Amino acid sequence: MKPFRVRFARLAPLVLIASLALGACSAPTVPQTSSSGSADDTFVLGIPSEPATLNPVLGYAVDGGGLMFDGLLSRNADLSLKPALADAMPATDGETVTFTLRKDVKFHDGTPLTSADVAYTYQAVMDEKNNSSIRGDFAAIESVDAPDASTVVFHLKYPYAAILQRATLGIVPKKLLDGQSLESAPFNTKPVGTGPYSFVSWTPGDKLVVKANPTYWGGAPAIKNLVVAYAGDDNVRATRMAAGEFDATVLPPKAAARFDGQQGLTVHKVDSADYRGVMFPFGQPVTGDLAIRKAVNLALDRQAMVDTILAGAGEPAYGPIAPGTTWYNAAIAGSPAPDQAQATKVLDEAGWKVGDDGVRVKDGTRASFTLMYPAGDALRKDLGLAVASDAKKVGIDIELAGLDWDAIEPRMSKDALVMGYGAPYDPDYTNYELFHSTLAGQGFFNPGFYKVPEVDALLDKGREEADPAVRKQTYDAFQQRISDDAAWAYLVYLKHVYVVRGQWTGIAPSVEPHEHETGGLFRNIAEWKPVA
Amino acid sequence: MTRALARMALWRLAFTVPLLFAVTLGMFALAKASPFDPVKQYLGVRALTTSPEITAQIRENWGLDKPVAEQYFTWLGNLVQGDLGESRSMHRPVIEVIGERFGWTLLATGCALVLMLVVSLAVGALAAWRRDSWLDRTITGTAYANEAAPVFWTALIVMWIFAVKLQWLPPGGLTDPAATTLEFGDVLHHMVLPVAVLAFSQSSWLLLFVRESLITTLREDFVLGARARGLRERTVVVRHALRSALLPFITLVGARIPELVTGAILVETVFSWPGVASASVEAALAADFPLLAALTLLATLAVVIGNLIADSAYVIADPRVRVLGVS
Amino acid sequence: MRIAAGVLVVLALAVVVVPLVVQLDQQLVDLGSANQAPSFAHPFGTDEVGRDVLLRVIYGLRVSLLIGLVAALVSMTIGAVAGLAAGMLGGFADRVIMRVVDGFNSVPHLLFGIFIVALFSPSATAVVVSVGLTHWTTAARIVRSEVLTLRARPFVDAAISGGSTRLRVVRRHFLPHLMPHIALASVLMVPHAIWHETALSFLGLGLPPHLASLGNMINDGARSLLAGDWWASLFPGLFILVPTLAISALVQYWRDRTNPRWRSELQL
Numbered sequence A: 001m002k003p004f005r006v007r008f009a010r011l012a013p014l015v016l017i018a019s020l021a022l023g024a025c026s027a028p029t030v031p032q033t034s035s036s037g038s039a040d041d042t043f044v045l046g047i048p049s050e051p052a053t054l055n056p057v058l059g060y061a062v063d064g065g066g067l068m069f070d071g072l073l074s075r076n077a078d079l080s081l082k083p084a085l086a087d088a089m090p091a092t093d094g095e096t097v098t099f100t101l102r103k104d105v106k107f108h109d110g111t112p113l114t115s116a117d118v119a120y121t122y123q124a125v126m127d128e129k130n131n132s133s134i135r136g137d138f139a140a141i142e143s144v145d146a147p148d149a150s151t152v153v154f155h156l157k158y159p160y161a162a163i164l165q166r167a168t169l170g171i172v173p174k175k176l177l178d179g180q181s182l183e184s185a186p187f188n189t190k191p192v193g194t195g196p197y198s199f200v201s202w203t204p205g206d207k208l209v210v211k212a213n214p215t216y217w218g219g220a221p222a223i224k225n226l227v228v229a230y231a232g233d234d235n236v237r238a239t240r241m242a243a244g245e246f247d248a249t250v251l252p253p254k255a256a257a258r259f260d261g262q263q264g265l266t267v268h269k270v271d272s273a274d275y276r277g278v279m280f281p282f283g284q285p286v287t288g289d290l291a292i293r294k295a296v297n298l299a300l301d302r303q304a305m306v307d308t309i310l311a312g313a314g315e316p317a318y319g320p321i322a323p324g325t326t327w328y329n330a331a332i333a334g335s336p337a338p339d340q341a342q343a344t345k346v347l348d349e350a351g352w353k354v355g356d357d358g359v360r361v362k363d364g365t366r367a368s369f370t371l372m373y374p375a376g377d378a379l380r381k382d383l384g385l386a387v388a389s390d391a392k393k394v395g396i397d398i399e400l401a402g403l404d405w406d407a408i409e410p411r412m413s414k415d416a417l418v419m420g421y422g423a424p425y426d427p428d429y430t431n432y433e434l435f436h437s438t439l440a441g442q443g444f445f446n447p448g449f450y451k452v453p454e455v456d457a458l459l460d461k462g463r464e465e466a467d468p469a470v471r472k473q474t475y476d477a478f479q480q481r482i483s484d485d486a487a488w489a490y491l492v493y494l495k496h497v498y499v500v501r502g503q504w505t506g507i508a509p510s511v512e513p514h515e516h517e518t519g520g521l522f523r524n525i526a527e528w529k530p531v532a
Numbered sequence B: 001m002t003r004a005l006a007r008m009a010l011w012r013l014a015f016t017v018p019l020l021f022a023v024t025l026g027m028f029a030l031a032k033a034s035p036f037d038p039v040k041q042y043l044g045v046r047a048l049t050t051s052p053e054i055t056a057q058i059r060e061n062w063g064l065d066k067p068v069a070e071q072y073f074t075w076l077g078n079l080v081q082g083d084l085g086e087s088r089s090m091h092r093p094v095i096e097v098i099g100e101r102f103g104w105t106l107l108a109t110g111c112a113l114v115l116m117l118v119v120s121l122a123v124g125a126l127a128a129w130r131r132d133s134w135l136d137r138t139i140t141g142t143a144y145a146n147e148a149a150p151v152f153w154t155a156l157i158v159m160w161i162f163a164v165k166l167q168w169l170p171p172g173g174l175t176d177p178a179a180t181t182l183e184f185g186d187v188l189h190h191m192v193l194p195v196a197v198l199a200f201s202q203s204s205w206l207l208l209f210v211r212e213s214l215i216t217t218l219r220e221d222f223v224l225g226a227r228a229r230g231l232r233e234r235t236v237v238v239r240h241a242l243r244s245a246l247l248p249f250i251t252l253v254g255a256r257i258p259e260l261v262t263g264a265i266l267v268e269t270v271f272s273w274p275g276v277a278s279a280s281v282e283a284a285l286a287a288d289f290p291l292l293a294a295l296t297l298l299a300t301l302a303v304v305i306g307n308l309i310a311d312s313a314y315v316i317a318d319p320r321v322r323v324l325g326v327s
Numbered sequence C: 001m002r003i004a005a006g007v008l009v010v011l012a013l014a015v016v017v018v019p020l021v022v023q024l025d026q027q028l029v030d031l032g033s034a035n036q037a038p039s040f041a042h043p044f045g046t047d048e049v050g051r052d053v054l055l056r057v058i059y060g061l062r063v064s065l066l067i068g069l070v071a072a073l074v075s076m077t078i079g080a081v082a083g084l085a086a087g088m089l090g091g092f093a094d095r096v097i098m099r100v101v102d103g104f105n106s107v108p109h110l111l112f113g114i115f116i117v118a119l120f121s122p123s124a125t126a127v128v129v130s131v132g133l134t135h136w137t138t139a140a141r142i143v144r145s146e147v148l149t150l151r152a153r154p155f156v157d158a159a160i161s162g163g164s165t166r167l168r169v170v171r172r173h174f175l176p177h178l179m180p181h182i183a184l185a186s187v188l189m190v191p192h193a194i195w196h197e198t199a200l201s202f203l204g205l206g207l208p209p210h211l212a213s214l215g216n217m218i219n220d221g222a223r224s225l226l227a228g229d230w231w232a233s234l235f236p237g238l239f240i241l242v243p244t245l246a247i248s249a250l251v252q253y254w255r256d257r258t259n260p261r262w263r264s265e266l267q268l
Helices: A003-019 A115-126 A161-168 A234-242 A253-259 A290-299 A302-309 A340-349 A378-392 A405-411 A431-435 A453-464 A468-485 A520-527 B002-033 B038-048 B052-061 B068-080 B094-129 B134-148 B151-165 B184-218 B221-228 B233-255 B257-270 B276-285 B289-317 C002-021 C053-089 C091-106 C109-119 C124-151 C154-161 C166-202 C214-226 C231-258 C260-264
Strands: A042-047 A073-075 A081-083 A091-093 A096-100 A141-148 A151-156 A197-203 A207-212 A225-230 A248-251 A265-279 A314-316 A360-362 A368-374 A397-403 A416-421 A488-501
Touching: A042 A234, A042 A520, A073 A161, A081 A161, A096 A161, A115 A141, A115 A151, A161 A453, A234 A248, A234 A253, A234 B151, A234 C214, A248 A253, A248 A520, A253 A265, A253 A488, A265 A378, A265 A520, A290 A340, A290 A378, A290 A488, A302 A314, A302 A378, A302 A488, A368 A378, A368 A405, A378 A397, A378 A416, A378 A488, A397 A405, A431 A453, A431 A468, A453 A468, A488 A520, B002 B068, B002 B289, B002 C091, B002 C109, B094 B134, B094 B184, B094 B233, B094 B257, B094 B276, B094 B289, B134 B184, B134 C231, B151 B184, B151 B257, B151 C214, B151 C231, B184 B233, B184 B257, B233 B289, B257 B276, B257 B289, B257 C109, B276 B289, B276 C109, B289 C091, B289 C109, C002 C053, C002 C231, C053 C091, C053 C124, C053 C166, C053 C214, C053 C231, C091 C124, C109 C124, C109 C166, C124 C166, C154 C166, C166 C214, C166 C231, C214 C231
Parallel strands: A042 A225, A042 A248, A368 A397, A368 A416
Antiparallel strands: A073 A081, A091 A096, A096 A151, A141 A151, A197 A207, A207 A225, A248 A488, A265 A416, A265 A488, A314 A488
């Protein structure tokens, strides 16, 4: 790197402007420059959305995948847990969980990791003053102690089977944060962690630059300089990938289709627990009727949605737990093709008779309801259109409404909505919030006011039960009941599609959650090695 | 001339202050009438888990419980002191967001403006000179079509041809993302399409104007006289006719700023150019009032400055002009 | 001229007649026949969820025209009232109104439109309001200058000395004179209003995205465009371009014949 270039970089817009004789103006901030590295050993990831903060305490990369941070535990590709900062899996005794830490771990600034940092991290998340968006996930924790420098003890309020899944939270150094207001701490934009990459620069709206941590306890990564570039528009990411600007990116299936079979590029279609479905409000005369919900479910052509809207990168969905995870109940699977005869039969038997305009009527009520979708989301718009088209064939009239989230939120108890959720780690995740009656109507939790005492009991039991076999049974029963009630019309599970340039070993796809911007296939990018 | 200029500038200034004041008032009234809750906008996803007490606390901190008039004057006071507030969608001070992006917009629109002037002058003169030939018809036909075509559509078509099909130029962005430094050639390379589309979309009207006024001038006595003296055709067109057609041309450029801003909004969005104009769309999609208000003020200021430049150019070019206020 | 008129007649017929013959179900998709290139069955091809582009383009033009007409009417009404008031009242009122006109002209129209739509949720009404509120100024100027010329005419003095009130003068003498001008300006406003509607829809700030509108279609088409399917965005664009060209050609013809002075007042 010639020094001239560096000097020039800062002046570039000014020079450009001046050279065009446009007179004086202030130079815009130049995207952050690093003094080392050239384009050759730099790997560029194109990512659709950027985090609002880089602080794990405030919700950055909570399920792992934060390149700059490690949790006590981390995940294998099959989603099982393995020790990370902990030197072994913890000892669990009902309401206490005890971790011992590795001794050889240092933060990027050179300070050694101690149990005080771990305790501080969890305490900070749970501290109400910090307004952490993930505080609710740690509600089962009573307190966290650090009896000596390498031991951390979690005291739980009640036995909580899924607690280990929460131990992937990235650990922050107490020294840099203690006593500060977390919402405005400089740490949020200049983080220091223990992870395989250390922070170089962050230009919000543009890119995050990190470099390999040469003394990483897990071994230094092969990719030395990593740029995480943010481009929200799918088309922009696709074209920049095609132009060679990105080395890897995540794309909607359709946009990725043209990369299939291209020289030097690999398209990875990764299974996910990320589903899209129609949430039905229960308090309404039409969507509250079991026959209507069942008929919609039967009339759907899920295969066509997968083939056309997802360009083949997906699976039909029948329930909230992803096929391919241990907790999936195969008994609830339906037919990917529509069964209009059965749907018609269900409606006829329930007394919904075809009216003059082809729409069914029962006791003076038309079989008609509104289906909302977020206006900016083309995928949900297309799925909504497909649902409306399919339902029309059996005499159910669905009126689509494309709205922004602000307009959607107050209407969720009255109108159906195309929603997306799903986490592969534990069946308690999201399902408790979406189907437990005590959370009905709280923001986006259980927006349809689904209130079934049996389901509440199953969810409570699953949350506290420790025996995996009993839990499996419990969640099987839960899935069956949701399916019997046709609480939602599950449409599709997406496959997350990644395009990667070059040959690499160590790429380990795993079933991914709904939120995958910071992880996904790139979760273990520190372990990728170029094929020589 | 200096006196006329100063007087005109004063008039403009006297007009600008109440104008900006009125714009802030209008924007604030619209924001108050908006059904969106700014606290919810600020909290984003966190609104789902935030307790009502915290929301009420934020409301109080922001002074939203105070009378509307008081809120307005507080906001205006902050604006005057240079505190533009915090962008709710980007969670950063508005001044930072604008400062970072303004230069890029200035660069792109500046280049587009220069390109547009040169191209419409040259091509317009060409069309006028070869009036009613097939060349003239092609030029004017294209200009009319271009005038009628929405610029975002033109931009897409151009992007399809040059970035997708031919792969000559990058489809968007500011630099190659792998670049860790900002290099002249790299930016230039990324700038070609947006600048060309912006210039092209704005040029039609000026081009047609140049053509028409040149045709009129070519019929005037002094041009006929020059021709009669046996001067070369090119000298007649460039030296004599073009020169006198130039005057209204200059003033019209300043008056085109609103269209230029509109074009910049659409072109920057299509080519994901990280300027202030595309930020206004992002802000709008997130109902980010502080950022949107600041950008609207900025655009208004740009228009006023454009008018000032137009008027000054007019006064400088033709001292006889008496400027009657702003009408 | 003839071509322009012919094109407009054909398009107008298509917009009026086609919906009577073929109903477009705005929500009907046919996932089995997505992304088909133009063919005999689908002259303009199909989009990414298998909808016929030709039919949607016609419906889109209809929606855009309708919104354009309403918006033009709104802005013309505001403009006419403001222009009349300025011209008739004169003096201080005139100056205030003209300053307001200048003020509105100082805010770039699209940005102002974006501002309004952003704060009041995207919808057809928001689009109409935003276009109407930003485009009345041209009409106001035209009406004002016409009123000023009319006021100088002798018959106005005669009417006033005959005991007519101002309102009566306006109603009996001015409006009939002004009507053709207002009508012409309205026609000219329509393509501009359409342009605004499509631009807002394209940015995701216009009509609900599943409805057939030209801006929505270009936005949807942009996705397939980069995959090589050009037809889904090319045709909607042409359906904005062609009528706009035709209208401006016609208006220019008319204007040149009737009132050459206007050329400097109304610029598209």
